[in-house]
Amino acid sequence: MTTSGEPFVEASADVAAAARIGAGTRVWHQAQVAADVEIGTGCTLGKSCYIGSGSRIGDNVKIGNHADIFGAQIDDDVMISPQAVLTEDRAPRATRPDGQRQGLGDWTSTPVIVRCGATVGAGARVAPGAEIGPYALVGIGAVVLRDVAAHALVLGNPARAVGWVCGCAGTLDGRLQCPRCGRAYELAADLLTEIQPRPVTRCRPPADSAGWVASPRMTQVWLPSAEYYATLPKQIASAGVIFRDAEGRVLLVEPTYGAETWEIPGGGLDEGESPWAGARREIKEELGFDLLPGRLLVVDWVPPQPDGRPALTNNLFGGVLDADQIAGLRLADGELKRSKFAIRAEAADMLRPHMARRVAVCLDVVDTDRTAYLENGFDPLGPGEIS
Structure with missing residues (x-):
């Protein structure tokens, strides 16, 4: 659910004049938002977090204290926990081969992509170009070097899949059922889908999606149709x-x-x-x-x-x-x-x-x-x- 009203920026926060921030978003103490940043509605930016140039953030995203976001593309309803870092430079150096300090044109941005509803745990590190699938959950302190499948639970360094999680974040049991909310899933060709899916009306980039990547790797999010509900038994x-x-x-x-x-x-x-x-x-x-x-x-x-x-x-x-x-x-x-x-x-x-x-x-x-x-x-x- 998005929030109406003007964005709130706490007095100690440093928000570039060119940054665009949606209605109802709250930017808290000492947070820094660079130019060429777009943030949707109803978001929360915690204390001392950093949102780097080029970042595109959807609606209802929560970014925890001291998290660092470098040019990432983040869908709606994503949780970036405290002290997580999303990087964008595959070959970082301070200087060019001639010894001069690097400038904007001296390196290539390869942004992290975080899909709808996913969670990046506290202290996790995500390598440039990695895509975290819808409703995936990256555990505390994990180091993500490659793509994470939708609904996957990944832990460790390097991060490896150890299970599956529900849209409510509950860990699925051996029958791919959620003990928290009762939803059931099925797995086919490494794609986890909900057997009786709930309506999904969002999970999209911001309205101004310039610069967003339409990845062919992880775009399969189950979106139920009216026809599906017409097949359900009636009482x-x-x-x-x-x-x-x-x-x-x-x-x-x-x-x-x-x-x-x-x-x-x-x-x-x-x-x-x-x-x-x-x-x-x-x-x-x-x-x-x-x-x-x-x-x-x-x-x-x-x-x-x-x-x-x-x-x-x-x-x-x-x-x-x-x-x-x-x-x-x-x-x-x-x-x-x-x-x-x-x-x-x-x-x-x-x-x-x-x-x-x-x-x-x-x-x-x-x-x-x-x-x-x-x-x-x-x-x-x-x-x-x-x-």
């Missing part, structure tokens, strides 16, 4: 509320459809609506007042039905109505015919079997701190257990 969800009165009876409502069919207040969720928000909306639409649902009591997953209905997840919340609220009930015209408070045994007879099972479990847990998980109204762990 629907609903939300309901188990309202009780002062005597512990359960509020039931009779819809206008069906013969002698009783339900609890609730209904299907709208697209993008949370279960809690859906329950609140249904209360207002069906009962006529704006009341916050209580805590979640039961989640009941119902498998796909033979008539083509997809799998359904029911979310049931609790609630208590006082005498004034009960007197103020206004059933939705054209949707509900009547309401009734029923004791547990009576509710079991009035409700359809699957709904009666859900309500019974709600009443079992309502006075505890537990939330039960059911499948089609039954506990998958077996009788006598509450998931």
Whole structure:
């Protein structure tokens, strides 16, 4: 996420007049930014870091204290840790063969490239021309002499690949799964890609990309498309509320459809609506007042039905109505015919079997701190257990 507003430059920082710094970027104490430097939005430049001429830095980049960046090209969301050094001169000398001090035209810049989301660890050194792939992680003190693959974890001197890391920086296990966030990956031809990738909308050079290198070596970042999401399985969800009165009876409502069919207040969720928000909306639409649902009591997953209905997840919340609220009930015209408070045994007879099972479990847990998980109204762990 980028940050709006003017860049902030602390008074002791030395920023060349010709340097271009994006909105919301913060340049802290004694940092030095040379001319011909472009820095994106929302970045942080730590104390005493150095950004050399020719450097191009994307959005949301964090550069740690005392880090030195010599002409590097850095994509969005990159972390350069404290005291890391990114070099650019393959054959550094102080003087020319004639003994004179070298000038700008006496050496060739071969910049380091750091791709989107990568991390360069504290005290690491990166040789000129090395490219660090997307979401790679260079360990503390590593000396990088060659390219680092996307998502690779490299350690040591010289740096060598010892594993793979997730986009969240968690180290993948032997099955290429992340124990921190649960993402899963697959490896083919030394290219690690996410099996169920998350949306990626950035990972790009700055808007003014003059001088940026379009490397043929590491440009394969998985960018999911709308077509991918269209292939994912679809499920629907609903939300309901188990309202009780002062005597512990359960509020039931009779819809206008069906013969002698009783339900609890609730209904299907709208697209993008949370279960809690859906329950609140249904209360207002069906009962006529704006009341916050209580805590979640039961989640009941119902498998796909033979008539083509997809799998359904029911979310049931609790609630208590006082005498004034009960007197103020206004059933939705054209949707509900009547309401009734029923004791547990009576509710079991009035409700359809699957709904009666859900309500019974709600009443079992309502006075505890537990939330039960059911499948089609039954506990998958077996009788006598509450998931």
